Amino acid sequence: MPAINPQTILVALVVICTLSILTSLNQVDAQTNENNARIVAAGGGNSTSPLTIFVPYNIEIKAGESVTWNNPTPVAEPHSVTFMKDSKYFPAFVAPFQVPNSTEFQSLDPNSNAEPLIVPAPGESPQTKNVVTVNARAFIPVVLDSSGKNVTYLPPNSNYTMDGTESYVNSGWLWPEGQAPPDGPPITKFTVKFEKPGTYSYVCNVHPWMTGKVIVK
Ligand SMILES: [Cu+2]
Structure with missing residues (x-):
């Protein structure tokens, strides 16, 4: 009988374990909350190995039912739930915006180690400058309609009814309970x-x- 290379056995075991973990994660029967919404976990894991996966990552429901996403990660790792009609709606975390050159930015906390990033732009006029800021459309709950032009801002922890024509629906960054940054x-x-x-x-x-x-x- 030919000898089996121990490395082959190890690789086979890793593949079998990975497949069984992925299968079990997808077969988790989503629980419901007090409002009868099915629960999907965005993230999880432990403090040294946070998970970057939705559990379950596929969920089947009936029309008229709801899904609630939460973030059970034990460390401050954010996740979002972002629906896009097209990949062009994928939101950058930060984006440059033009402001009058006379605009001065003053930190709310003068002792903070922070300042806004000012970047040059081609054809920039001496009357303007470009400041890079956090993109609200990545960070807070927001909906773009079917045209992609009309924005609706949702409150935190929103309950949104999707009609399926939206160009973009975003949860905002979901933090584990008590772990959102103060700002x-x-x-x-x-x-x-x-x-x-x-x-x-x-x-x-x-x-x-x-x-x-x-x-x-
Ligand atoms: Cu994530």
């Missing part, structure tokens, strides 16, 4: 009611490899 909105969950059958794919805008699907029958 940002303390968003810990996002609930969407799905009115129409279809497959709704979404992504985490912090970890773009983190994807999920809501299949509405």
Whole structure:
């Protein structure tokens, strides 16, 4: 009998373990909360190995039912639930904005080790300068309509009814309970009611490899 290379056995064991973990994560029966919404975990894991995965990453519901996403990660790792009609709606974390050159930025905390990033731009006039700031559309709950031009700002921890025509629906950054940074909105969950059958794919805008699907029958 030919000898089996121990490395081959090790690789086979790693593959089998990985496949069984992924299968079990997807087969987790999503629980419901007090409002009868199905719960999907955005992240999880432990303090040394936070998970960047939605659990379960596919969920099947009936039209008219809701899904609530929360973030059970034990450390301050944010996630988002971001639906996009097209990848061009993927939001940058930061973006440059033009302001009058006379604008001065003063930190709320004069002792903080922080200042705004001012960047040059081609054809810049002496009357303006470009400041880079956090992109609200990545960071807070927001919806763009079917045209992609009309913006609706949602409150933190929103309960949104999706009609399926939206160009962009974002939860904002979901933080574990009590772990939101003091300068940002303390968003810990996002609930969407799905009115129409279809497959709704979404992504985490912090970890773009983190994807999920809501299949509405
Ligand atoms: Cu994430």
